[in-house]
Amino acid sequence: MKTASKERTLQWISNQYNKGNISFSHKLQRPIGQWSPKMKSLLIHSLLSGFPVNPIYCVEENNTIYTLDGSQRTSTCISYIKNEFALSKDTPNIVMKTKENGESVTKGYEIAGKKFKKLDSDVQNTLLACSLEFCTLSDYTDNEVKEMFRRQNNGKPLNSKLLRIVNESDQFSDMVYSLTTHPFMNKLVTKTQRKNGTDRDLIIQTLMLMETNQEHEFVSFRGKDIDAFVSDYADTISQDKIDMLKTTLDKFDELLDEVKIPVTSIPMILYSGYRIVKDKKSFPKLVEVVEEFLTKYDTNEEYKVFVQSGTSGQENVRGRFDWWRNKIRSI
Known part of the structure; x- marks a missing residue:
């Protein structure tokens, strides 16, 4: 593996992105889009003030640059130049040297609360x-x-969910990525859940759950059991099943406008949708079951037994899984 570094101005970065x-x-x-307004503002202030910014690690494939580490930094710069957000109101002023009447002078500029187009022309330029490296x-x-990627993030607060990807095959990573970026996942x-890898x-x-059968049982969501599934079994999942899960996401996205599902039940509901698609049953009836479940969630004592504590353990996952399987059998 070889690496080559080059400073790229924000003007160049913005132009290349537009192309x-x-x-x-x-x-x-x-x-x-994971950063808060304050984090974005601090980056712009750092660049204008001369504070060092970490390099952007990337690969180039088919004349396209793909960022591996630094997407938030790069996209923030592009977004600000496109006037898509204003700096935080508590962003400090900056001090720059400029030319006045042919002489170099030091001058302060207020940038707090301003979009790019509202900055002084000297600050814009x-x-x-x-530049970013x-x-x-x-x-x-x-x-x-x-x-x-693993080494770059070795000392950073990335959790096991985000670092799990280094043990995945390319095929499986591509498959998970295509599903997590489906509009219904939004x-x-x-x-925050996207930022910490919960969506993956x-x-x-x-x-x-889709791969659980009489021969294999994957009803523990503890970290070590997810890791074992990813490394030992994930690549055996058929494309037909993935296509049916994508269809499930399409149908949910079409039929549910706003939905607040407890995170512990999301896999069970997506699995239920997959089974309805697979068995060619009525998807609108499943949506009715989901809506009733959400409406009565707080008083559903039978189900709440499985979401009190140790929710990732086998007994509780199995309990939620069986509850939903019984529901879809009646459709």
Whole structure:
């Protein structure tokens, strides 16, 4: 594996993104839009003030740059230049050297609460000339890219959900990515849950339920059991099942506008949708069951036994799983 680093101005980055030459859709990266307004503002202030910013690690495939580490930083810069957000009201002023009457003077500028178009022209030009270091990998294998990702995040607060991807096959990672980025997932999980990798685990847990049968039982959602499923069994999942799960997400997205499902029940409900599609039963009737379940959730003492404590353990997962299987049998 080889690496080559080059400073890229924000003007260049923005232009390349507008041309479609920069993408944030690499499977190793979290979806963009995870940062708070304060985090975004701090990055812009850092660039204008000369504070160092970590490099952007990327690969180039088919003339497109895919960010591996640094999607949030890069997308924040692009978004700000496009006037998509204003800086936080508590963003400190910046001090810059500028030319006045042919002489170099030091001048303060207020940037708090401003979008890019509202900045002084001197500040706009300075920001566009600021640069991020792009470290591009070449002559790499997929395993080397994953290992680089693991090492880059070794000392960072990424949890096991996010680091689990380094042990996945490329085929499985692609499959999970395609499902987590489905529009219906935006109705199921929050930005925080996307940030910490909960969306990935929910899809994997759903797949575990789909693969549970008389020969194999995957009804423990403890971390070690999810890891074991991913490493030992995930690649045997058929494309037909994945297609049916995608159809399930399509149908839920069509029939449910707003939905607040307890995270412990999301895999069970997605599994139920998969079974309804597989068995060619009425999906609208399942939606009625889901809506009734959510309406009566707080008083459902039979079900609440399985969501009190140790919700990822085998006994409680099995309890929720069986409850939903009984429901879909009646449809």
